[in-house]
Amino acid sequence: MGDRLINEGLKTIFLLLWLGANVGYWMRVFWTYEFGPQYFYIRHITGLGVSIAKACGACLNLNSMLILLPVCRNLISFFRGSCETNTLCRRSVRRQLDKNITFHKTLAYMILLLNIVHVIAHFFNFRNLYNHFRFGRCGDGPVTLSCTLRDLPDKEGGTWLNPIQFDNRGLPFGFGLILQGVIPIAGWSGVVLTLVFIIMFSSATEFIRRSYFETFWITHHLFIVYYGMILVHGTGGIIRSQSNLADHNITLCKNIPDTWAPEAQPCPYPVFVDGSAASWMWVIGPIALYILERTIRFARSCQKVQLVKVVKHPSKVIELQMKKYGFKMLSGQYIFLKCPPISHIQWHPFTLTSAPEDDFFSVHIRTVGDWTTDLWKAMGADAKTNTESADDLARVAVDGPFGTASLDVFKYQTAVCVGAGIGVTPFASILRSIWHQSMSPDYELKLKKVYFFWICPDTNAFEWFSELLDSLENHMIEQGKADFLNYNIYLTRGWNNKQAKNIYLQEEEEVDAITGLRQKTNYGRPKWDDIFKVIAEENPGKSVGVFFCGPKVLSQVLHKCSNKHSSISGGAKFFYNKENF
Structure with a gap:
């Protein structure tokens, strides 16, 4: 059944590390707010929502820090170049750098999920805070912890806890709740941040990107607003923590709220401090890197x-x-x-x-x-x-x-190169380089065998590339290396009855009727399972690099075949690489 670890092992480890970092950080922040004594009184008002909201907010900072890095193309190229010269940096590590856009999209999905939970949790928080302020007065009834917290005096003195400090009795309940939620800095900045992210996320679909690129480009640059809102979102300090735990012991005082007084012992009024803004510490570094990235791009584009x-x-x-x-x-x-x-x-x-x-x-x-x-x-x-x-x-x-995955083609003894349509372009560069290097008297490559597959939709597509194949084939034959290049061209459609008859009549000729090459054109689609099986049998114990440029559907087929026909116990090992832009 093959060994999936060859292609999926390191990717799975990186994914688990990222998920583990998210889960671990989420649990740490959740535990702090759910069980920390400094947040006991705010929890009493809001319930579980505050712990969930803050934990999701912390992970939003983490992923918002990471999401900029995969789109820093110069940073990726720098790491790839470092890996090229570092013997400790294996091919499998470099291959993960080629998944930068996939990781960028994965981070976007995680941010979307965290955003949804964060917003829902804060909705319940504000509903509970609003209800607590509106209906929580002690009045003539018994003094409870909730009403004592509601009537804490002196907002400027630090004893207030509930950020909602005015009533909207003349407004409908829902509108009043919304108004109380958006007035603070954390409220309106959170609304803008969420709306901006929804616009960026929805306009980044493949259909929009391909059909309305400028719409995608413009809306995606709203990330400037997104990060601006992240920087100011936490400055309001809306979730407050108790600062005088030593003087006001909650274990004792929560049970006797009727004895609280400014200088009372053992229960003076609790004193609360604003939460500190932490988002800037997470995102300032990636923002600086991205500014440097765009500066380099701009300078090069002006040349x-x-x-x-x-x-x-x-x-x-x-x-x-x-x-x-x-x-x-x-x-x-x-x-x-x-x-x-x-x-x-x-x-x-x-x-x-x-x-x-x-x-x-x-x-x-x-x-x-x-x-x-x-x-x-x-x-x-x-x-x-x-x-x-x-x-x-x-x-x-x-x-x-x-740099892309194709840079590693010369790192393998055997390479399988698959191009679909215009996706043949990276292999044009590779084959041209092989031809140039083979002209040198000091010519020696680690790469000993190339299986090249080109899937074309019509006969005209062969013409611009066939000359290169023909010259490389002839040169390798002259050098006694006729088996170096095994190329297979597949024509999936585009021939008429007259062409079919001509192809049939020239079947016995030495050169192909369409391409003029020695190896004959195949008609229809490749049977990849059989092809990989043959290549595995011809290359026992070798590491075979599989390189592909083309549509996603075919990529999935080749990826599955690479996993299926790989073996770590003496058989061929197929390492799958796909072009990503």
């Missing part, structure tokens, strides 16, 4: 980018060849690209298709949406000629490069 060439490929794919002073890349890295004439705020990630050995860097972009269609036109791709001079074309800005 001049020279468009060397724009090449138009079939299937509405354009290749942008660029140069930028000081730009250094590795195979498999990606950049963020902006075209100011189209939009000043839209940055889009694209995998680099050039090799580090090239004197330029390039990306291949398929036209699939509004922005890429506008870029197609801005780059002159709608002209009749196939190759355009870039002198008079639209200006672009570049941020990067940034």
